[in-house]
Amino acid sequence: MAIVTGTGHRWRVVAAHAALLAFCALILFPLFMIVSISLRPGNFATGDIIPTDVSLEHWKLALGIPYQAADGSLVEPPFPVLRWLWNSAKIAGLSALSIVVISTTAAYAFARMQFRFKSPILTSMLLLQMFPPVLALVAIFAIFEGIGTYVPALGVETHAGVILAYTGGIALHIWTIRGYFQTIPVEIEECAKVDGASHFQAFRYVLLPMAVPILMVVFVLAFIGGIIEYPIASILLRQVDQLTLAVGSRYFLYEQKYLWGDFAAAAVLSGVPITVVFLLSQRWMISGLTAGGVKG
């Protein structure tokens, strides 16, 4: 790049480093803070950024273990955090699985088959993505109340209902998988068909194994989407035991019952795995999207 370096160059590099370090400190301050808060005793105490006396009481409560307070009384965990985490993982995992299955088959049809209204459907799917489900919450609530009247297992207050609601949001995933399928030459499947494979066999045994990276990417994206989804879960789930983490976490910070330390431990406990999965998936995203059926 720039071959000519001015006299101010070195100072500019130093200044840039200083600015970047200051910026990082500012940005990461809340994240450091929350770890430190989760380790200090009490829910109200304000202390130093690096806690002087470390207490594991909040972590015990977050893990569902009752804790013996200093005055001898037994403190019960305020909320079933691990249960919420499990609910979230279950809902997100199952919905991500069904999203991958449904959108893979649909993407196959969009990438390889000819049918009427193909491009209008594709365009309208892209447009639909602009209308988030939070705008139609009233209708979604009414729909699930209606479903619940006839099929109680899929109604309001059920995890199956939430999973069903998430399964509708597949438009973008269909686009992603379709784009990947199009990078794989159709000739490979045609060879399989010449050898006597049916349409479905060509899809199942030839195309799918080559598309595993993109399926992983879509699964992770859908999984994270399910974990962090708040609006739909907040109207469909109300009972404390049934909540997902995203809906339950806010119960820690009510004005009347302000459990700052307990919240911090629960947030770190649940936030770290999700963050790690997300960071790893970013790596995969790049390798998954660039790796195709044709190498070299």
Next chain:
Amino acid sequence: MPRTLRHALKWIAAGAVALVLLYLVWTIYAAGQALLALACLAGFSAGVYVYIARGAYTWRYLFPGIAGMLVFVVFPLLYTVRIGFTNYSSRNLLSFERATRYLLEETAPGEGKRYAFTLHAEGNEFRLVFRPEQDQEEEGAAGAEPAGKPAPVLVTPSLALLEASPPSVVEALPLGQGSFEPKDPLPMKEIIRHRDVLGRIKVRFPDGTLGTMTGLREFAPVQPLFAKNPDGTLTNQKTGEVLTPDREAGFYVTRSGEQVRPGFKVDIGFGNYMRMVTDPEFRGPFVAIFLWTVVFAGLTVLFTLCVGTTLAVVLNWEAIRFRTVYRTLVFLPYAVPGFISILVFRGLFNQSFGEINTILEHLFGLKPAWFADPFLAKSMILIVNTWLGYPYIMVLCTGLIKAIPAEVYEASAIVGAGPLTNFFKITAPLIVKPLTPLLISSFAFNFNNFVLIALLTGGRPDFLNTRVPAGTTDILVSYTYRIAFQDSGQQFGLAAAISTVIFVLVAILSTINLRLTKASAPDAR
């Protein structure tokens, strides 16, 4: 597997699925929802047809996805628009038929025999046993009498009292026909435990009178409060008052114009929209919220753009070492799940216990009321949203800057241009065009950034003196959520009408975006 066997299995499976689905449609139809049953029938038959017919092979791949999107994405949007033209709310919750039925089921004390009752367990279910009450109550209701008394002892069929909805009218039959031997009655505390369910049960006695529980020991006859007239009005049997259905307001009204609950759902045309425009008490906060929504989305895009682009440019400078480390660190806010970081900020900004105020107090002696002062609350929202949003813009910009050929910068270095000149004369003009549609998407996303507002401030602090509670930091979506799900009114119709307004705005934004995307990338797939 032989071909014929597979064929047979396929048809058997298809038949079984079809039968289950038909049964479901039948139950819906039997519940009086003819239109819904028809829609389900159409959907189910399309599904079965696709998986049986040879001609619809392509649709086997498409059906689940398209059906899922139609039912859970497209239909809710259309249904929302539909609800926007009704008065659907917690006051007008039922359909006209159900509201009428509700009123016709209302009862008043009537003439006839009173019965003492006892509760008997039978497995997991229960039976009620009735004995006619004597004029003097010397017998006592709970006493176990011999069954052979002259007055017939009546018994109901088994009832599962723990269920949420028992059958509302049950027949009481003379004991011999029930083939049930009443043993010891359950103690009073069991009756008290099931009091609520028992109170909803109506018993039809052999002489045709209806009875309800009037005390913990007795059922007394009741009669319907209202009788239906041929012209659709209802007559109160006790007072003789006539109720006329008002199909404009969604209520039965008395002669004097008094509304009788429950109300029912009716179309009110553009009533909800008129309210947004004409009702001054509603319009004030609505306009303020709309403006704040635009300002919020616009400033968020501006701030994230400034921070994100600056970082992208600096981190693209090859003279800086450890760029990967920096990149990962500044990317972290995007990787932490939003609902966690928003709640973390909610705690950090807390006025009395929050760490941010502790630091500000130590340094400057300030203790800003982040959640009580509208301006500070808005500033806080923008700070938090910038924190959440800049990494996305940074990633986008980094990709776009990498695509600029290095020769351009070499040429500018030769003429002695500084970094600022480079940025404003080369980098910015080259990335602005592909970036614009993405910024519009970002604007549209933040326009509907419900999670941030709901979790950070919940819309508070509220405007004073408004009939429909409205917050100074509410954006349109969080406002509709409050109208529909939080405040006592549950005005679904009004909320749906506001949602429809948002649809139109989003549709306009998307159209602009689609134009720009096509203009900037004509060869895009």
